Amino acid sequence: MNKFLLTVLAAFVSVSSFSQDTWEVGSTTLTEYDLVTGVQVPWEILWGPDDYIWATERRGRVLRIDPATGNYTTVLDLTSLIPNNCSGEPGMLGMAAHPDWANEPKMFIVYNTGGGWNVFEQLSSFEWNGSELVNEEVILDNIPGGGIHNGSRIIILPDNTLMMTTGDTGDGGASSQNENDIAGKVLRMNLDGTIPADNPDPTSLVYSMGHRNSQGLCLGPNGLIYSSEHGQSTNDEFNIIEPGRNYGWPDVEGFCDQADEAGPCADLDVREPLQVWSPCPAVNGIEYYNHPAIPEWQNSVLMAVLGGLGANYERLSVLHMSDDGTAIESEDQFFSEFNQRVRDVCVNPYTGAVYVALNGPSYPGQGPNIIKEFVNEDYMSVEEQPTLGQNVKLYPNPVQDHLNIEFTDDFLGASFHLISFTGQIMERFVIAENRVVLPVTDLPAGKYYISATSGSGTITKTFIVK
Numbered sequence: 001m002n003k004f005l006l007t008v009l010a011a012f013v014s015v016s017s018f019s020q021d022t023w024e025v026g027s028t029t030l031t032e033y034d035l036v037t038g039v040q041v042p043w044e045i046l047w048g049p050d051d052y053i054w055a056t057e058r059r060g061r062v063l064r065i066d067p068a069t070g071n072y073t074t075v076l077d078l079t080s081l082i083p084n085n086c087s088g089e090p091g092m093l094g095m096a097a098h099p100d101w102a103n104e105p106k107m108f109i110v111y112n113t114g115g116g117w118n119v120f121e122q123l124s125s126f127e128w129n130g131s132e133l134v135n136e137e138v139i140l141d142n143i144p145g146g147g148i149h150n151g152s153r154i155i156i157l158p159d160n161t162l163m164m165t166t167g168d169t170g171d172g173g174a175s176s177q178n179e180n181d182i183a184g185k186v187l188r189m190n191l192d193g194t195i196p197a198d199n200p201d202p203t204s205l206v207y208s209m210g211h212r213n214s215q216g217l218c219l220g221p222n223g224l225i226y227s228s229e230h231g232q233s234t235n236d237e238f239n240i241i242e243p244g245r246n247y248g249w250p251d252v253e254g255f256c257d258q259a260d261e262a263g264p265c266a267d268l269d270v271r272e273p274l275q276v277w278s279p280c281p282a283v284n285g286i287e288y289y290n291h292p293a294i295p296e297w298q299n300s301v302l303m304a305v306l307g308g309l310g311a312n313y314e315r316l317s318v319l320h321m322s323d324d325g326t327a328i329e330s331e332d333q334f335f336s337e338f339n340q341r342v343r344d345v346c347v348n349p350y351t352g353a354v355y356v357a358l359n360g361p362s363y364p365g366q367g368p369n370i371i372k373e374f375v376n377e378d379y380m381s382v383e384e385q386p387t388l389g390q391n392v393k394l395y396p397n398p399v400q401d402h403l404n405i406e407f408t409d410d411f412l413g414a415s416f417h418l419i420s421f422t423g424q425i426m427e428r429f430v431i432a433e434n435r436v437v438l439p440v441t442d443l444p445a446g447k448y449y450i451s452a453t454s455g456s457g458t459i460t461k462t463f464i465v466k
């Protein structure tokens with residue numbers, strides 16, 4: 001038996017012997033894993049064209065994560081440019097991959113610079129050279145920014161144009177209704193930042209207007225474009241984005257259902273949302289789900305929900321769509337038990353697993369955070385993915401006396417840290433052998449994680465002391 005097979009077999013045995021948390025979704029059982037622990041406010045997570053998960057951290061870093069092992073490397077670090085010590089809403093935000101990755105391996109990334117309320121926003125592309133993102137090219141700069149309400153999600157449309165949401169920068173919505181201001185809008189541009197000839201106004205990047213602060217954007221079926229949008233204190237919205245339409249803010253919030261909204265609704269021909277939520281639960285990243293691995297979630301939009309300022313409503317919402325995608329028929333809610341702001345979601349196209357980025361218990365989010373995986377293992381066993389590169393395994397888990405930690409060869413001579421669940425480094429160890437036995441009898445009961453780093457990247461693994 002060769003070494004690769006042995007590794008796969010060992011992985012199978014150790015995974016199946018763990019007692020992991022599971023979640024019932026109809027007749028499907030989802031098993032929960034901590035893919036990565038100890039990251040700092042993961043904002044965008046996406047499944048990349050290279051079959052890695054790419055994540056922005058709001059503080060200004062891009063991580064590239066092996067979904068099979070959780071091994072990650074930091075491939076871009078702009079933390080020195082991020083406003084306000086990376087502590088507020090501005091930071092590194094949305095990201096999308098170039099649609100022709102094989103020939104043009106580039107990531108498009110939105111980030112803020114400046115400080116205080118003197119904040120700017122820009123969209124840049126970076127080239128992937130196989131180990132990091134380099135050669136920044138500015139696609140669009142001087143986008144108005146603020147201490148709050150900077151958007152911004154980006155997606156690539158099927159016609160290879162780029163769509164970007166911008167926030168009203170906290171100006172009360174003056175920019176949102178000013179067609180000459182690119183704040184408070186959905187923008188559409190060619191990949192070099194120029195204006196597509198078939199935009200609603202061929203001299204403007206503006207695709208739709210009257211937005212407050214949209215932080216969710218995804219493609220649906222039949223060419224539909226979905227967007228989630230933060231309301232002020234009521235009327236979080238879920239919209240279908242249509243060219244040249246006005247979405248009402250600040251004259252109209254949510255539906256055209258108040259006496260004083262009748263005038264602006266008619267004058268601006270306001271496009272009403274599909275659904276609203278009041279008080280605002282703070283709707284965020286969205287992804288269309290149609291994978292057979294979780295049949296109960298097919299033809300739905302998975303929507304990350306931060307929880308609102310009172311931190312009462314955090315969850316992953318599953319919005320079940322009508323057959324034609326133009327209406328929400330019902331909503332299911334999951335994972336409010338974590339009491340964690342849910343920021344974004346992405347999907348493994350092979351296994352149908354869903355990844356969820358958590359941002360801490362309260363506004364505006366703080367680390368250390370987890371990116372969790374929820375997978376139907378009955379489905380995954382049909383379509384096994386090979387384990388690539390370095391790995392770390394812990395067992396037993398939960399543990400009472402001695403934790404066994406197995407490291408692949410890359411880690412020999414490197415070190416690992418034992419870290420409390422709130423992020424304090426408790427101890428550092430040098431990795432001299434493939435298997436390390438860590439006595440845990442002196443540790444108070446609770447959750448911990450280890451973080452091991454070699455030249456090939458970092459792996460974090462969570463464990464529980466009983």
Ligand SMILES: [Ca+2]
Pocket residue numbers: 044045046285286287344345346
């Ligand atoms: Ca995403």
Ligand SMILES: [Ca+2]
Pocket residue numbers: 210237247248249252253254273
């Ligand atoms: Ca609206």
Ligand SMILES: [Ca+2]
Pocket residue numbers: 252253254255256257258261
């Ligand atoms: Ca209304």
